[in-house]
Amino acid sequence: MISFQAVSKLYGDTAAVRDVSFEVPTGELCVLLGPSGCGKTTLMRMVNRLVPKTSGRILVDGEDVDALDPVALRRRIGYVIQQIGLFPNMTVEENIRVVPDLLGWSAARGRQRARELMDLLALDPGLLARYPAELSGGQQQRVGVARALAADPPILLMDEPFGAVDPVNRAAIQEEFLALQKRLRKTVIFVSHDIDEALLLGSRIAVMRAGELVQCDTPDALLARPADAFVSSFVGEDRVLRHLRLLTVADVLVAEPAADAAASLRPDAPVREAAALMEQAGRTDLVVVSSDGRAAGRLRLESVREGAEGTVRDHMEALGPAVSPEDDLRHAASSMLAGGLDAVPCIDRNGRLAGYVTPRGIAGALKRRAGRRMPLAAE
Amino acid sequence: MRAAALNGRLAGPALLAGLIGLAVAAALAVRPAWIGELATYGPDLRALTAGHLLLVGISAGLAIATGLPLGILLSRPGAARLAEPVMQVLNVGATVPTLAVLALSMSVLGIGLLPALLTLWLATLLPIVRNTYAGLRGVPAPLLDAADGMGMTAAGRLRRVELPNAAPVIFAGLRTAVTVNIGAAPLASLIGAGGFGDLIFAGIQLYDPVMMLAGALATAALALATDGFLAALQRASTPRGLRLRGA
Ligand SMILES: Nc1ncnc2c1ncn2[C@@H]1O[C@H](COP(=O)(O)OP(=O)(O)O)[C@@H](O)[C@H]1O
Ligand SMILES: [Mg+2]
Numbered sequence: 001m002i003s004f005q006a007v008s009k010l011y012g013d014t015a016a017v018r019d020v021s022f023e024v025p026t027g028e029l030c031v032l033l034g035p036s037g038c039g040k041t042t043l044m045r046m047v048n049r050l051v052p053k054t055s056g057r058i059l060v061d062g063e064d065v066d067a068l069d070p071v072a073l074r075r076r077i078g079y080v081i082q083q084i085g086l087f088p089n090m091t092v093e094e095n096i097r098v099v100p101d102l103l104g105w106s107a108a109r110g111r112q113r114a115r116e117l118m119d120l121l122a123l124d125p126g127l128l129a130r131y132p133a134e135l136s137g138g139q140q141q142r143v144g145v146a147r148a149l150a151a152d153p154p155i156l157l158m159d160e161p162f163g164a165v166d167p168v169n170r171a172a173i174q175e176e177f178l179a180l181q182k183r184l185r186k187t188v189i190f191v192s193h194d195i196d197e198a199l200l201l202g203s204r205i206a207v208m209r210a211g212e213l214v215q216c217d218t219p220d221a222l223l224a225r226p227a228d229a230f231v232s233s234f235v236g237e238d239r240v241l242r243h244l245r246l247l248t249v250a251d252v253l254v255a256e257p258a259a260d261a262a263a264s265l266r267p268d269a270p271v272r273e274a275a276a277l278m279e280q281a282g283r284t285d286l287v288v289v290s291s292d293g294r295a296a297g298r299l300r301l302e303s304v305r306e307g308a309e310g311t312v313r314d315h316m317e318a319l320g321p322a323v324s325p326e327d328d329l330r331h332a333a334s335s336m337l338a339g340g341l342d343a344v345p346c347i348d349r350n351g352r353l354a355g356y357v358t359p360r361g362i363a364g365a366l367k368r369r370a371g372r373r374m375p376l377a378a379e
Numbered sequence: 380m381r382a383a384a385l386n387g388r389l390a391g392p393a394l395l396a397g398l399i400g401l402a403v404a405a406a407l408a409v410r411p412a413w414i415g416e417l418a419t420y421g422p423d424l425r426a427l428t429a430g431h432l433l434l435v436g437i438s439a440g441l442a443i444a445t446g447l448p449l450g451i452l453l454s455r456p457g458a459a460r461l462a463e464p465v466m467q468v469l470n471v472g473a474t475v476p477t478l479a480v481l482a483l484s485m486s487v488l489g490i491g492l493l494p495a496l497l498t499l500w501l502a503t504l505l506p507i508v509r510n511t512y513a514g515l516r517g518v519p520a521p522l523l524d525a526a527d528g529m530g531m532t533a534a535g536r537l538r539r540v541e542l543p544n545a546a547p548v549i550f551a552g553l554r555t556a557v558t559v560n561i562g563a564a565p566l567a568s569l570i571g572a573g574g575f576g577d578l579i580f581a582g583i584q585l586y587d588p589v590m591m592l593a594g595a596l597a598t599a600a601l602a603l604a605t606d607g608f609l610a611a612l613q614r615a616s617t618p619r620g621l622r623l624r625g626a
Contacts, residue, residue: 048528050524050527050528071530071531071532072530073530074527074528074529074530075529075530079525079528079529081521081524081525081528083519083521083524084521084525085521085522085524085525085526086525087522087525087526087539087540087543087544087620088522088544088618088620088621089540089543089544089618089620089621090539090618090620091620098529098531098539099529099530102529102530102531102535131619131620131623132620133620133623134623147529157528
C-alpha cells in the first residue's frame with residue numbers, strides 16, 4: 001500500500017503539489033489524471049524520492065520513505081517513463097538486467113529472468129541481444145516495462161508510459177498491460193492525461209487540478225458522480241457514453257415481457273396470442289423460447305399483425321442480433337442501434353434468453369449509480 | 380556547448396596533413412634532387428624522435444590525466460555554478476597563441492623541458508575538458524532519470540550510463556587535443572626542449588629547405604599516425620548500440 005499524507009511540494013512560492021492525501025491499496029492500479037502541469041509527475045516522483053517533499057509523509061507498506069535509503073528504495077520500485085529511457089549503449093538484455101545486477105543477482109538468474117520477461121511481454125527472445133536503436137517504438141516501450149518488472153518489485157511508478165507510442169500500438173499495449181496487471185497485481189501509480197486510458201486501466205482514478213487532489217474514486221463512481229464541474233468537464237461531456245463501456249449487459253437486463261407471459265411465445269403457441277402479447281407489451285420484436293428455455297428464433301410484429309394464422313413456428317425467423325451477459329453496454333447499445341431494434345435480447349452461455357437490454361433499462365442503471373454512494377472497497 | 384563539441388569524424392588534422400603531404404610531393408616533383416638529400420636526415424630524425432615522443436607523450440598524457448577528471452567534475456550537478464565560469468576561463472585561455480604561452484612559461488620556468496611541457500599541457504587541456512564536459516552534459520535527461528529511478532548510485536550512473544554515452548564526444552576531443560599537441564610540439568625547440576622542431580627551426584635559420592622539410596614531414600607523419608590510432612580507438616570504444624544510431 002502507498003499512503004500519501006498531506007503531501008506538498010513547493011517550487012519557490014508556487015505549489016506544484018498541495019496538501020494531497022490518499023491511499024493506493026496493495027494490488028491496485030491508481031491513475032493520476034489531470035491536465036498538463038497539474039503536478040502528477042511531481043507527486044509520483046516523491047514516492048521514490050526523485051523529488052524531495054516540502055512537507056507531508058509518504059508511506060510505502062507502512063514505512064516512511066524518508067526513513068529509507070533512496071537508492072535501496074528505488075531498487076524495489078519499478079520505474080517507467082514516457083521517454084522510455086532505455087540505455088542505448090546496452091543490449092536489451094543488459095537493460096533488463098540493470099536492477100537485478102544492482103541487487104547482486106547471479107548472472108544465470110539474471111539471464112533466466114530476462115527470458116521470462118520477454119515471454120511475459122510477448123517479445124521475441126531473439127531481441128535480447130539487440131540494441132534499443134534496432135527496436136520499433138512499441139518494442140522499446142515493452143522493454144521499458146520489462147526492465148521495470150525485472151526484479152519483481154511490488155510497486156510500479158509509471159509516468160505516461162504509453163504516451164510516445166502511435167495510437168494503434170498504444171491500444172494494443174494498453175490491453176496487454178491490463179491483462180498483465182490482472183495477473184501480477186502490482187501496486188501501481190500510473191500518470192496519464194488521457195481519460196480513456198485512465199478508465200481502461202485504473203482500478204481507481206485520482207483527478208488532480210493545479211496541484212490539488214480533486215477526487216479519488218473508482219472509474220464507475222467517477223463517471224457516475226463527478227465531484228465538481230472540473231472533474232465533470234475533464235471526464236467529458238460524453239461521459240455517459242464512456243460509462244457504458246464500464247457497465248455490462250448483466251447490470252441492466254430487464255425481463256419484459258414478464259416471464260409468465262413467455263408461454264405465449266413458445267414455437268407451438270398460436271401466433272394470434274403471440275401477436276396480442278406483443279401489441280400489449282408495446283414491442284416490435286421478441287425472442288421465441290422453446291420449452292427448455294432456449295432461444296429458438298425471433299418473431300417480428302410486422303409479419304404477424306394482419307390476422308396471421310397458425311403457430312408461432314410458422315412465422316418465426318432466425319434469431320437476429322443478440323448480446324451476452326458479459327458484453328459491455330457500449331457494444332449492446334451499438335447492436336441495438338445497428339439492428340434498428342427497440343430492445344436487444346441477451347442470450348446466455350447455455351443459449352437461454354436472459355432478458356433484454358432496453359434504452360429504459362440502461363437509463364435506469366445509470367441513474368441508480370449516480371444516486372448511490374458506493375464505498376470504494378466494494379469494487 | 381554542443382556546437383563546441385568537435386565532431387571527430389571530419390578529421391581536420393588528417394586533412395591538414397594530407398595538404399602538407401601534397402605540398403611536399405609537389406616540391407619534390409619540382410626538385411627531385413631533394414629526395415636523396417632528405418634521406419640523409421634519417422639518422423638525425425631517429426635521434427630526435429625519442430625526444431619528440433617524450434615531449435608529446437608526457438604533455439598529452441598529463442593533459443588527458445587531468446582534463447578528463449576536470450571535465451567529469453565540472454559536469455557534476457554540484458559543480459553547476461562553477462562549471463560555466465571555468466569553461467569561460469579555459470575558452471579565453473585557448474585564444475592565447477601557443478607561442479605567447481611558451482614565452483610566458485619560459486619567463487617563469489626558464490628554458491628546457493619543463494616550460495615546454497607546461498605549454499603543451501595547457502594547449503592540450505582545453506579540448507579535452509570542453510568535450511568531456513559537453514559530452515557528459517549532453518547525455519539525454521531521460522537516461523539520467525531512468526538511471527536514478529532504477530537506483531543506480533552516482534558513480535554507477537557515471538560509469539554505466541554517462542561515460543559510455545558521452546564516449547564519442549569525449550574521444551573527438553581527445554583526437555583534437557592530441558593533434559593540437561603534436562602540431563605545437565615543434566615550438567618547444569625554441570626554448571631548447573628538442574624534438575623535430577630542432578630540424579625545422581635550424582632549417583629556417585640556415586635557409587636549408589630540405590632540413591626544414593625533414594622536420595615538418597616527420598611531424599606531419601606523427602600527427603597522421605597518432606590520429607589514425609586514436610580514430611581506431613574511438614571506434615573500438617564507442618558502444619555498438621551508439622554506432623547503430625548512425626547519426
Ligand atoms: N524542477 C522544477 N522547478 C520548478 N518548477 C517545477 C519543477 N518541476 C515541475 N515544476 C512545476 O510544477 C508543476 C507541476 O509539474 P508536473 O508535476 O511536471 O506536472 P504534470 O506531470 O502534471 O504535467 C508545473 O507547473 C511545473 O512547471
Ligand atoms: Mg508529467
